[in-house]
Amino acid sequence: MISVQNLTKDYDTHRAIDHLNFTAEKGEVLGFLGPNGAGKTTTMRILTGFMSPTSGTATIDGLDVMEDSLKVRHKVGYLPETVPLYEDMRVFDYLKFMGQLHKVQEIDERVAEVLIQVGMDDRSQSLIKNLSKGMRQRVGLGQALLHHPDVLILDEPTIGLDPKQIKEVRNLIKSIGKERTVMLSTHILSEAQQICDRVIIINKGRIVAEDAPENLQGRVSALRVVYVRVSEKTDQAATALRELPGVLSVKVLETGRIEVENVRESDVRPGIARKLVESGYDLLELTPESVNLEDIFLKLTREASSENPPLEPEPNDSQESEA
Amino acid sequence: MRNIWTIAKKEYAGLFYSPIAYVVGVVVFLVMGIFFSYDLNAAITYQYTPDFTYELDILIFPLIFLAIPILTMKTFSEENKSGTLELLLTAPVKDHELVIGKWLGTFLFFLSLILLTWFYPLVLNFIIDPGIDQPKNLANYLGVTLMASSMTAIGIYISSLFKNTIAALMASLGTLLVFWLISAPAQFFPGTVAADVFTNLSLTQHYYNSFRAGMIDLLDVSYYVSLTVLALFLGTRSIESKRWR
Numbered sequence: 001m002i003s004v005q006n007l008t009k010d011y012d013t014h015r016a017i018d019h020l021n022f023t024a025e026k027g028e029v030l031g032f033l034g035p036n037g038a039g040k041t042t043t044m045r046i047l048t049g050f051m052s053p054t055s056g057t058a059t060i061d062g063l064d065v066m067e068d069s070l071k072v073r074h075k076v077g078y079l080p081e082t083v084p085l086y087e088d089m090r091v092f093d094y095l096k097f098m099g100q101l102h103k104v105q106e107i108d109e110r111v112a113e114v115l116i117q118v119g120m121d122d123r124s125q126s127l128i129k130n131l132s133k134g135m136r137q138r139v140g141l142g143q144a145l146l147h148h149p150d151v152l153i154l155d156e157p158t159i160g161l162d163p164k165q166i167k168e169v170r171n172l173i174k175s176i177g178k179e180r181t182v183m184l185s186t187h188i189l190s191e192a193q194q195i196c197d198r199v200i201i202i203n204k205g206r207i208v209a210e211d212a213p214e215n216l217q218g219r220v221s222a223l224r225v226v227y228v229r230v231s232e233k234t235d236q237a238a239t240a241l242r243e244l245p246g247v248l249s250v251k252v253l254e255t256g257r258i259e260v261e262n263v264r265e266s267d268v269r270p271g272i273a274r275k276l277v278e279s280g281y282d283l284l285e286l287t288p289e290s291v292n293l294e295d296i297f298l299k300l301t302r303e304a305s306s307e308n309p310p311l312e313p314e315p316n317d318s319q320e321s322e323a
Numbered sequence: 324m325r326n327i328w329t330i331a332k333k334e335y336a337g338l339f340y341s342p343i344a345y346v347v348g349v350v351v352f353l354v355m356g357i358f359f360s361y362d363l364n365a366a367i368t369y370q371y372t373p374d375f376t377y378e379l380d381i382l383i384f385p386l387i388f389l390a391i392p393i394l395t396m397k398t399f400s401e402e403n404k405s406g407t408l409e410l411l412l413t414a415p416v417k418d419h420e421l422v423i424g425k426w427l428g429t430f431l432f433f434l435s436l437i438l439l440t441w442f443y444p445l446v447l448n449f450i451i452d453p454g455i456d457q458p459k460n461l462a463n464y465l466g467v468t469l470m471a472s473s474m475t476a477i478g479i480y481i482s483s484l485f486k487n488t489i490a491a492l493m494a495s496l497g498t499l500l501v502f503w504l505i506s507a508p509a510q511f512f513p514g515t516v517a518a519d520v521f522t523n524l525s526l527t528q529h530y531y532n533s534f535r536a537g538m539i540d541l542l543d544v545s546y547y548v549s550l551t552v553l554a555l556f557l558g559t560r561s562i563e564s565k566r567w568r
């Protein structure tokens with residue numbers, strides 16, 4: 001559905017995105033993840049025809065986003081990052097206006113339907129300027145859904161929502177993603193993990209990783225640290241574990257747990273279990289440290305920045321003030 | 324076509340609910356009402372038949388010259404500033420439909436205002452005998468309408484160049500003033516080609532020399548129509564160029 005080749009965008013001399021290549025299929029929810037200024041919004045603005053790329057091409061359903069812009073815009077539902085809305089309009093009138101531009105049939109019924117979908121049916125007659133941030137977000141999302149678009153492009157769709165709404169919106173996105181294509185940007189990794197089939201991590205305009213969320217996790221050594229607990233004689237057990245192949249260090253924690261650090265790429269858990277049971281200890285717990293996505297993300301984006309150092313060195317205030 | 328109408332309707336309704344448009348409306352009716360009351364008095368007391376053309380002169384300057392920049396200043400500058408232009412530029416709407424829609428909505432609002440002022444000559448017509456010179460009055464109104472059409476288009480184009488509403492207002496006022504005064508230099512070199520050019524460029528000369536006297540000259544009609552089309556074309560280019568930032 002979405003196909004991007006060598007997409008590049010320069011703002012004057014600043015390169016916002018740099019030769020991006022990726023695709024998204026029908027029935028896929030693609031997560032676009034990256035720190036501030038990574039180029040997420042820029043990419044989405046090009047895909048929706050709001051701005052032109054400097055070079056490279058992007059197609060949606062085989063249609064070039066620049067050459068067949070109008071047809072592409074028919075197929076795409078877009079929630080811009082800033083959630084622009086007409087402040088002086090009522091919610092219902094606003095959605096109706098946007099729906100008419102998208103040639104939605106039976107517009108009144110459809111608007112009512114979408115209002116229920118985003119949980120704003122009780123505020124349809126409110127002036128938009130009187131809505132809260134989260135409500136505005138929901139109206140914006142409703143606008144993107146109105147015309148049953150084949151492709152949904154959502155720039156940070158859950159920002160500003162309360163936990164209940166976040167859950168509902170995520171479920172909504174997941175259900176829409178079953179038959180259509182959804183591309184969403186977010187800073188929240190657990191969100192990407194929950195709703196995306198595939199995640200692209202982008203930093204300084206370049207893709208640094210692209211995979212299913214589970215695989216991304218595996219990429220940064222899933223089993224670096226294992227926690228072990230035995231019923232008694234913890235210190236002796238710890239000493240016994242030191243001899244195991246693949247183990248780097250063993251430490252007894254105050255909680256009575258043993259922390260076993262092992263080399264990457266080797267799973268020492270079977271070895272630990274065998275050793276302890278054979279030596280007559282009662283094994284109570286054997287848990288791999290859960291690596292959270294935040295760590296992966298930080299690691300991947302940090303790696304990428306050290307590979308491509310920024311042109312200007314980033315100011316380091318603390319050091320300067322100490323000097 | 325449908326998009327133009329959708330956008331025009333929204334623009335019209337938006338003006339209807341905006342306080343500034345009310346102020347413009349009230350000022351137009353108030354000022355014209357004052358002159359109307361003088362006419363009414365003269366008509367009743369002295370059986371004097373007023374020439375409504377003078378009233379329309381008041382309508383054109385200063386009223387229209389102030390009112391149109393005020394009504395058009397926000398059309399695009401506000402969308403530029405608040406980011407709603409992103410919605411319109413990513414909706415399946417052609418750039419020219421957007422510009423024409425904005426123009427049509429604003430123009431129709433202004434047309435409603437102008438048509439409501441027709442109430443005054445109609446009343447005068449009932450009171451005195453012989454009544455108002457109707458064909459002349461009609462030509463006057465047609466001229467004012469055409470002039471307003473091109474001025475609205477210019478205002479919309481200028482609004483598309485700005486993010487700041489006040490800047491758009493000032494630029495529109497300045498531009499219209501130039502179009503009004505451009506015929507002035509002609510008096511320094513009368514009879515020359517240059518004088519002709521300057522006179523023919525002027526927004527007001529095409530009214531004063533024909534419509535105002537009750538004549539409808541195709542040349543003057545096409546001047547206003549061309550100016551409208553040209554400004555709408557420039558507005559479309561300006562919107563197009565926003566995609567190439």
Ligand SMILES: Nc1ncnc2c1ncn2[C@@H]1O[C@H](COP(=O)(O)OP(=O)(O)OP(=O)(O)O)[C@@H](O)[C@H]1O
Nearest residue numbers: 011014016034035036037038039040041042043081
């Ligand atoms: N209109 C613009 N003019 C100039 N530079 C811009 C413009 N828009 C974005 N940039 C620059 O391009 C880079 C990428 O910005 P972009 O908005 O795409 O990032 P993002 O990934 O969406 O960030 P965030 O997570 O903060 O929303 C940034 O360095 C930004 O400063």
Ligand SMILES: [Mg+2]
Nearest residue numbers: 040041042081
């Ligand atoms: Mg962004």
